[in-house]
Amino acid sequence: MFIKLKTNINFMKYRRLALLGSALLVLLSLVLLITRGLNFGIDFTGGMLLQLEFDSPVSVAEVRGSLDKIGFGGSVIQAYSEKGVLIRLKTDQESDQKKIVNSLRESLGKNVKVLRTEVVGPVAGSQLRRSAILATSLALLAMLAYITFRFQFRFAVGGVVALVHDVIITLGIFSITYHEVSMPFIAGMLTLVGYSINDTIVVFDRVRENFKNLKQWGMVDLFNNSINQVLSRTINTSLTTLFPVITLFLWGGEVISDFSMALLIGIIVGTYSSIYIAGAMVVEWYLRSPHEAGKLQKR
Template sequence: MALALVRLIPTDTNVPFIKARLAAFFVSVALILGSVTAFFTLGLNFGIDFRGGTAIEVQTEGPADLGALRTVLEGLDLGDVQVQGFGADNEALVRVGQVSAERANEIEGYSVENDAEAQQAVRQYVSDTLEREFPGIVFQKIESLSPQVSGELVVAGATSIGVALFLMLVYIWFRFEWQYSVGAVLALIHDVIATIGFFAVTQLEFNLSTIAAILTIVGYSMNDTVIVYDRIREDFRKFKTRPTTEVLNGAINSTLSRTILTSGTTLVAIVAMAVIGGPALEGFALALIWGVGVGTYSSIFVAAPLLTLTGVKRTSDDDDEGHAVAP
């Protein structure tokens, strides 16, 4: 089956990708400007991880029915609620978003004066409801995540993305040349901004899983870019008099079959995750689906064409010194 699929993808394509670099440039600029505009006008729909709330670890008598837990908690109308498997098959993690004092006072039997008391009321309300609906349930741990801690998580998440981009820059600089590193990192920044814009437009929940998805996208896109760059460097050594644009276009086309197969098989797994993974994995899976698409696009239409602007050398330092070059 895999062999038949490989045969369906031509290995001698000659698609003029580099000729389309100007159109791709305008598409990328529009995508980045649109993403930045959406971020500042619509904002991100931060999840419990970044807004604060209550986390409760529970243990049920039998296998935890996550769907039933989710249905009961959503019926309480407390806003953002998350339920996911945790540890053994009879354990679950329940998270409820920050609830205002005004909303807590609407709960029958509760009267609070501030947000701190509101969170205590919500913890008690959720616990009482779960004990009533799921006899024998055990509360292993109950804790609150304050907005201050959540703010620190936002900073930590942004820092992790920045560090990842910087380390990629250093890696490509040493692996190839600084001209390649500029193109690769600009392509990665393009992917990160586009992904954040995707979450701003769709208003999907932005949480720690999303940060993990973005870091995964960075790694995936970088891997795709390195494959193309490796072929470009080989072709520069092989075709010393061929125009740069022809070398770049040839390298992209020669790796196109690999790119299509890798992206296609990756998407099959991610789409399956999005379809059967439920609400807990929805945001993560959708971010990866978007990231695979935009990462593949940037490797072809951003990273490689940028080499025409950075003045990449056609030969390595070893070539200049007359040393042998590996084929």
């Protein structure tokens, strides 16, 4: 642990303001998703597959640089030999194919032969999307059951709502920036869900350890003290994860930019939601209905 803090920050003082702000951000994100939508990548929309053969060795970076100049830098490019590449394009127009081939010839100074052209369907079809929605729903229900068993139902609801909050806001940011939603993005979203729930569980676990002081501290101070006690751990974990992700986002290239951007947003939003969504919801629920507070202490 390279940062060790002893703090006494009154996090819960701003819980209602934070809940209101988060509710507005979630609402705005939902409006963006309905009106603007998402920029689905080739994995979801399909497109054209080109198999190209050059007269001399060529790298994927060279091909991507050439395509980027004409607006096709986000294409999926795969080398299958020193001289051959497969390019998956988010288009099925023959005119775009000619434009790409001409650009490669001019910018790379190499002769290029089109070996194969075919229109391809989306990798992530409707069946896969339905399966993903089902798997996500089952995962959320499993988390709800686990946190209920380990802590209490109120804690479980707070944790799951925090996860949904993180996902919706991340989708909203991708909608407003029109960053491409591809399979690497899905991997990033699944990673951020695991990261977020882990941070929430750490806070809840410290609350459970301190629950014996509930009568002395009250629910608000119970959460404040617990969060302050794990704050060093939270900062250290966030920073050690954040620095590599920033490096990937800035210098990792376009191939993993969607993945790294999803993680970058998720780390920031997930750390915030562990305190001001999951924790704040539990505090508000207990203050309005404190008669079940003793159940957590008995576990």
